[in-house]
Amino acid sequence: MATITESIKAEVKEIVYNFFAEECETDVSRITNETNIISDLDGDSLMFLELIEIFKKKYHLDIELKTIGKYAVKHPVSTIGQLIEMQLLIIEHENRLLEFER
Amino acid sequence: MPEEVVITGMGIISSLGLSLEENWKNLIAGKSGIRHITLFDPVSCATRIAAEVPAEFEELSRRYIKKRAASQMTRVTRMCVTAAKIAVEDAGISFEEADRTRCSVIMGVVNTGNSSAERDTNLQNTVFKSMTNSMPAWISLEYQLTGPNFAVNTACASSAYAIAFGYEMIRNGQSDIVIVGGADSIINAEEINGFNALYALSVANDPPGQASKPFSGDRDGFVIGEGAGVLILESAAHAHARNARIHAGVAGYALTSEGYNIMAPMKDGEGMARTMELALKNAGVGREEIGYINAHGTSTELNDRYETMAIKKVFGELAGQIPVSSSKSMIGHTIGAAGAIEAIITAMSLREGILPPTINYRNPDPDLDLDYVPNIPRIKDIRTAMSNSFGFGGHNAILVLKKYTA
Numbered sequence: 001m002a003t004i005t006e007s008i009k010a011e012v013k014e015i016v017y018n019f020f021a022e023e024c025e026t027d028v029s030r031i032t033n034e035t036n037i038i039s040d041l042d043g044d045s046l047m048f049l050e051l052i053e054i055f056k057k058k059y060h061l062d063i064e065l066k067t068i069g070k071y072a073v074k075h076p077v078s079t080i081g082q083l084i085e086m087q088l089l090i091i092e093h094e095n096r097l098l099e100f101e102r
Numbered sequence: 103m104p105e106e107v108v109i110t111g112m113g114i115i116s117s118l119g120l121s122l123e124e125n126w127k128n129l130i131a132g133k134s135g136i137r138h139i140t141l142f143d144p145v146s147c148a149t150r151i152a153a154e155v156p157a158e159f160e161e162l163s164r165r166y167i168k169k170r171a172a173s174q175m176t177r178v179t180r181m182c183v184t185a186a187k188i189a190v191e192d193a194g195i196s197f198e199e200a201d202r203t204r205c206s207v208i209m210g211v212v213n214t215g216n217s218s219a220e221r222d223t224n225l226q227n228t229v230f231k232s233m234t235n236s237m238p239a240w241i242s243l244e245y246q247l248t249g250p251n252f253a254v255n256t257a258c259a260s261s262a263y264a265i266a267f268g269y270e271m272i273r274n275g276q277s278d279i280v281i282v283g284g285a286d287s288i289i290n291a292e293e294i295n296g297f298n299a300l301y302a303l304s305v306a307n308d309p310p311g312q313a314s315k316p317f318s319g320d321r322d323g324f325v326i327g328e329g330a331g332v333l334i335l336e337s338a339a340h341a342h343a344r345n346a347r348i349h350a351g352v353a354g355y356a357l358t359s360e361g362y363n364i365m366a367p368m369k370d371g372e373g374m375a376r377t378m379e380l381a382l383k384n385a386g387v388g389r390e391e392i393g394y395i396n397a398h399g400t401s402t403e404l405n406d407r408y409e410t411m412a413i414k415k416v417f418g419e420l421a422g423q424i425p426v427s428s429s430k431s432m433i434g435h436t437i438g439a440a441g442a443i444e445a446i447i448t449a450m451s452l453r454e455g456i457l458p459p460t461i462n463y464r465n466p467d468p469d470l471d472l473d474y475v476p477n478i479p480r481i482k483d484i485r486t487a488m489s490n491s492f493g494f495g496g497h498n499a500i501l502v503l504k505k506y507t508a
Contacts, residue, residue, distance in 0.1 A: 023169065023170050024168075024170060025168060025169050025170070042168070042170070043170070044170070046174075046226055047170075049226065050226070
């Protein structure tokens with residue numbers, strides 16, 4: 001379990017924004033927390049998986065995909081802000097994510 | 103009353119160019135697109151030549167396919183999707199104004215292109231790149247088309263089969279528009295070594311442009327080509343309703359299986375002849391009406407011999423009067439794309455009244471004595487033409503196209 005600091009929050013936000021800007025060929029300034037991943041950016045569900053891989057490596061996370069899958073079914077993500085929030089929860093709770101369901 | 107089927111859009115990517123116009127200009131100029139291989143180092147292969155798509159394709163592809171989607175496609179899938187988008191542009195279709203439930207996609211797919219020549223480190227993308235349905239799926243996704251979309255694999259006849267099935271879906275009223283065609287690229291060491299082991303490929307590496315010589319006495323096998331061909335098939339009523347330009351009409355087709363040999367055509371071209379006869383019957387076209395045959399013409403010993411015998415059997419005394427040419431002399435054998443690319447060339451021949459030549463025809467085979475349109479194009483107004491495709495496994499497809507007059 002990691003403590004989510006302001007610095008981690010900023011770092012995660014920056015990574016997520018830059019990832020979507022790069023993959024969706026859009027200017028990062030056009031992305032906000034309210035941006036819809038599918039309808040505004042033409043993104044796809046695989047991007048979520050790719051981001052998880054990025055964060056797993058960056059923060060050495062011990063988390064199984066099926067845990068994230070179970071969590072995501074109950075808490076679907078559609079905006080960039082929701083996605084950042086979920087990534088922070090994953091970083092904070094790792095495999096104990098389901099124990100800290102909202 | 104069955105629906106009349108017409109071709110309202112065409113897109114072609116081959117070694118001779120990235121647009122219909124560029125391909126046609128080079129085809130009727132008798133140019134060869136065959137070069138030394140650059141896509142991988144062929145030093146271990148007996149065959150070191152192929153008809154590669156120009157490098158500028160990468161830039162063209164970026165104009166038509168978003169980066170995110172492109173990363174989930176192989177190069178050949180990108181060729182297919184790019185050609186499809188060019189064909190849709192050519193047809194002037196706005197799918198917002200069409201009934202998308204009546205728009206379908208059928209692609210001839212033999213290879214996904216996920217070979218050693220195209221390495222990928224993203225395991226998720228490996229799955230998408232290996233899906234044999236990816237070409238029609240991406241096209242359907244691009245335009246949100248919700249009619250049937252599927253791939254058909256009958257080796258070198260695949261995209262001709264796709265055209266036949268598309269024709270049928272419009273003919274019987276299931277669809278208004280069907281995007282049909284195919285793409286292929288097997289320019290990689292495993293495929294070339296595999297075909298070399300079958301003695302199917304030319305090993306006349308120098309000069310490359312003279313290696314593919316269909317119907318010639320010194321032919322020594324086919325040359326692999328890569329590319330994509332996509333046609334927009336549409337019911338004539340639908341096309342007229344939106345004032346579409348019509349390139350040509352589709353009169354009919356025949357599909358047969360030889361049940362004979364995994365590689366060789368049936369002796370004396372019996373299966374090929376049966377398919378041609380059936381195509382004429384299905385299209386309601388008399389043999390005297392055929393003004394041109396775009397041959398399968400691979401430049402292999404057996405195909406060219408048997409295809410010639412089949413044409414003679416079907417057309418009898420008329421056979422010598424029908425121009426027969428092989429586009430493969432210029433663009434190589436594009437395998438899964440061949441049927442569609444050659445159907446486009448046939449449609450252009452009908453539309454423009456010009457027949458592309460069989461190049462490299464310098465040493466006639468005394469047994470093969472048809473009019474192969476040797477080396478230079480021919481101006482000839484034709485009303486009806488045939489496009490032949492034959493695949494390993496005994497898959498035969500003959501398409502009959504006609505000049506369209508409203």
